[in-house]
Structure formats: structure tokens, C-alpha cells
Amino acid sequence: MHEFNWGLLIVIYLFLGGLSAGLFFAAGLADYMTVDDKPVYARVARMGAFLAPWPVAIGSGLLILDLGNWYRFYKLFIHFRWESPMSIGSYLLTIFTVIAFLYLFAWLTADERQWLFSKVPATWKQVHRLNVDISSWRGKIAMVGFPFSIGVGIYTGVLLGAVSARPFWNTNLVAQMFLFSALSSGAAALMLAMVLNKKSPAEKHEIKFLVTLDVVFISLELFIILPYLIHGQLSSLAVKQALSLILGGPYTFVFWGPFLVMGLLVPLAIEVYELAPNIFKGHEFHGSRNLALTAAGLVLIGGFLLRYIFVYAGQVSSFHQMGMLN
């Protein structure tokens, strides 16, 4: 009955954009964590910096492909319309991507940098002038990048939340929900990469850092989703009807089963099971490889499903349904 103007490409893009924001945030945070002035999570930060720019770069590519006239995407950058979340977002996304690539560059070792520039033809002198060591800038780049990573994480929610015609989206909570989901996906992806990296196996304190971070983000996300449901039920009829899409309607199963239970509560339970004995009884942190992999994988699937549910269910919701009730 209803046509979907935005489809899977937009879902994937929203997920990838948030993932990059989360990866950058976690990497920058790890960079700042020191014990006795010594960086203890430098490997986490480096891994995060290496991963962060790619999802958003791919996502932006998908976004451009989704346009009716993809080659006209440059028009986004010859106009600035502060009332349009998409206009603000396209600038935000570009600046963030540049910062994320800069941060990656700052984490390259001298050898890696030489290898990279050895691929550039020697006659391209201007490019070779960029072959400088900026590793001392890491902290500053991370500091500048934090607000932009938060901005990108929030923007993916604002893009939907700012649409007054769609009661499923048009609440104050969607932006925060997407932000915390993005940060949690970033921490989970980083955990996945650290555990899967066989060359230099992750150490327990590194896994513990990421698990702790993820527990915090998942909890925050959970306590945005609960008020979203409660507020919605107590809100105007249109919002209540929109919520029925996940409370009995076609998106009920995917919301409660795969997303809320498998993508949020189960990984939260796994991570708490890993952390709790360490925090409350002083036992050594488990650091189980398989549990970390399971939790991280589930969080990523959950993050994707959240976007899927919101993009599709939101487009079905409208004020028209009110007339049908009378």
C-alpha cells in the first residue's frame, strides 16, 4: 500500500555513519586514558583510528548512489540551508570524514607512512610534501573530532526526528537513541576487531575497557528506548497509532525479538556477566574471547536493525491514519 521512498541503502548508510562516529569516539577516548601518564589503551586507539574513516566513507558513497541524480551531489555543497537537517548533515559528514582520515594518518608508524608514500609516483612532489609526522597531534585531532563524531551520531537521528509529518520519528528521543546506538556499535566493532586480530592478541584490560564502554552505551540506549515507548503511549493519538507499528503492528517481532532482546538485552547480559564478578567480588576479569565476539556481533546486528525498523516503520506512520479511525 505504502511506497517506501527511503530503502535499504539509507538504512545501511545510517548504520555505517553511526558506526564510524562510535569508532572514532571510542578510539579518541582510549587515546586519552592513561595510567601514571602512560597510555594503556594505545593499541585500542590505534585500531579504532584505523577503522573509523572507512564505514562513513562507504556510507556516504551509498548515500550518493541513492540519489535520483547522483552526479548532482555537489549541489549539496554549493548551498547551505540551516533549516534542512540534510544540508547541515552533509557538511558535518564531510568534515568528520576528513578528521577521521587525518586521525588515521596520525596513527601511522614511520614505516607505514614511508610505505604509503612509496606508492605515490616520485614526480608528484606536492603530495610528497604531505609526508610528515603528525603523531604528536593525535590528542588534538581527537579533541577536535569528538564534537563532530557526536554530531554525526546525533545527525543520523535528527534527519528522521525533524520530520514533523512522521509521528513515529518526530519525538525528542530519536536523536539520542541513534547516538547511543552509534557509540555502542563503535565500541562493539572495536571489540570485534581487537579480539579477531590474531597477530597481536587483545589483552584482558583492553577487552575490559571496551566491554565497560559498551555496557554504559547500551544502558543509555535502553533508557532512551523505554521512555520512547512510555512517552509515545502517553502522547497524542497520532504518536500512539504510530507506535502500534511496533506494539502489535508489522514491525513488532523484529523490534522486540531480534532488536531489543537479541541486539540489546542479551549482549548487555553477557557483558555484565563478564564484568560483574570483577567489579563486585574482585575476581580476575574473565575476558572470554567467545563471549566478547558474541556480544559484539549481536550489538552490531542490533544497531543495524534499529535503523531498519525506524526507517521503514517511520515512513508508514502518518497523520492520515487518524481519519480512518473516525
Next chain:
Amino acid sequence: MAMKKKRYALVIDSRKCINCKACVVACKAENNVPIGNFRNRINEERKGEYPKLSINFEPEQCHHCAEPSCVRVCPTGASWQRKDGIVLVNYDECIGCRYCMVACPYDARYFNEEQGVVDKCTLCSHRVDKGDTPACVETCPSKVRVFGDLEDTSSRIHELLSTRRYRVKEPQTGNGPQLYYLL
């Protein structure tokens, strides 16, 4: 002489509608609307069970809102509004992101697959500028639609709105829709 301010709108007396769809066909012919797309439609609302049965036909198209959300969300300014209230798409500026379609509470816009741009009812601005009425208004055999300038106090549309009761659809979206349905 200074140009007088104009505000075009449509008054719809839906009780007169017989669902002949001449307005839909006239619009498609006038504006070369691609097969499968429509700029206007007739909503059908059935009530009750036979023999206590009623049906209501309600023509709908772009509401040419006072505060159009499609114009607000457009990232390039391709969706724009004329001073006389008509909401249009500048096809050269449209990148085809379809944000306006998502943002329209009335599902009044469609995506032109061939050109990769969004399109919509123009209130036949090309006819209106010559002093004619939109094609859907002109063709209607039962005179459901009345087109006119709200600022012109001598117009038929002004008279209808000051003497008859009417409603607009979904005013709670804050868009300020300008299709007036007579009760």
C-alpha cells in the same frame, strides 16, 4: 502600480464529487505526468455495512501549504515557494534525495524515475500565470474545486470561505495547508 499581493488556494466541496476522475486524467494530460504517477487523487472512504452504507469521495493534491515542510527540509533549495503560495520544484537543482517526499504529511509528491527528480502539483502555474484556472478545476463536471486568490475579497473563493464552514486536513502538522474542504 505596485503588484497586489496574491495567495492562491483551492476550495473543495467534496460532497459534489462523483469520483469520475476527470481531474486526475486532465492533470496527467496537461502536465505530461509519467505512467504510474499522479499529481492528484481521489480518496475513497467507506463507512458501514450494506444496507447502511455510505461512501465519501475526497479529491486531494498538493496543499500548497503556508509553511511547507518539503521546502524546509530540502538541502539544495530545489523545493521552493512562490510569493503567491504555489510550491514548486526547480528540476535543475533537485538531486533526488526524496527527503521532501518523506517530509510531506499529505504524500502529495512523486519520484520521476526517468529524470531522477521529485515532481508534484504545480497548481498549473503555467495556466494560472496566463489568467486561466488549473486543469483539474476547469475540467471538473460537478464543479467540486474552486480556484482563486484569497487576498482578493471579491473572489468566489473568498466568499465561500467567509460564509461556509470548512476544514483543512491534518492542521496539527503545522504546515498550514491551503486546500479548504467545505463541510
